[in-house]
Amino acid sequence: MTCINRRDLGLLALRTGTGAVLVAHGAQKLFGWFGGGGLAGTAAGMEHMGFLPGRHNAVAAGLGEAGGGAMLALGLGTPVAGAAVAGTMAGAVAVHAPAGFFAQSGGYEYPAFLGFTAAAIGVAGAGRYSLDHATGRRLDRPWMLALAFAGSAAASAVVVSRRNREQAARAKAEAGAVPGAGA
Template sequence: MRLLVNPSSVSPKLADLGLLIARVVLGVVLIAHGWQKFNEWTVAGTAESFAGMGVPLASATAAVATWVELIGGAMLVVGLLTPLAALCAAVVMLGAAVFVHLPNGLFVDQGGAELVLALFAGLVLLVVRGGGRASLDAALSRGSVRQPVAAG
């Protein structure tokens, strides 16, 4: 079977659009979940819930998950330190999968791992590809490139 689109032939603009969409959507989802932990459940309430689910070091884990989701999600939306923010969030999602969701199967309506695994997969792509040209990372790196001074 022949691929309809050869990944190496995708235009850079289209690839950057895909990275932008992935960054913003993943970031918004992370922010929503972090805000829920911070505002609705509170970090202490989240820690209590984590402890009940058998998550190790529940208080520390709840704080880390909350702040990685809130701050890391915002960093993804704007594309700031994208690989680092995505890596931190991917580790949180992997932990959620291993410690909470995988024992419940795949489907999210049964407490399964499908959401955290989908988020994990998208985050891994951002770790390896970065935020693309429509990101603060790219803008900052363009601004730091110095032109050689002509001898004269």
């Protein structure tokens, strides 16, 4: 007789809840579902936020959320899923950071929470009630954890740095276009 493990049930609940939220947000970006802008609207928003090219960044953000969320919910390739979501959320945190911490003020609280939750699941593993467990953890090896998080951190740093340079260049151009500015 197999005993139901509370830790594994908790991980299942956390994975499916977090994954479902992420899939919904990714579907907004990719398909326009749930009141989202779809790829065209998301690409325009990405360009406005300084993520260039907008379409590539919209696809990456949508796949990071929907794909990473689905993988988390299923408990499949959990280290890679957690790292992908954490990296995607790092970009969202960069956008919301100027508004402060709390979400009600437009701050980064919500994407940070999703990113830390996904990262924690990626580090902890999916538990017994997962596809990783069913496949003998073929996609959940210690080296995958290190590689996935290192790759995600590097990619996020490049994307956010490029976005910050674009924002600074935009601000400089706007300041130069204002009569009497900088004089």
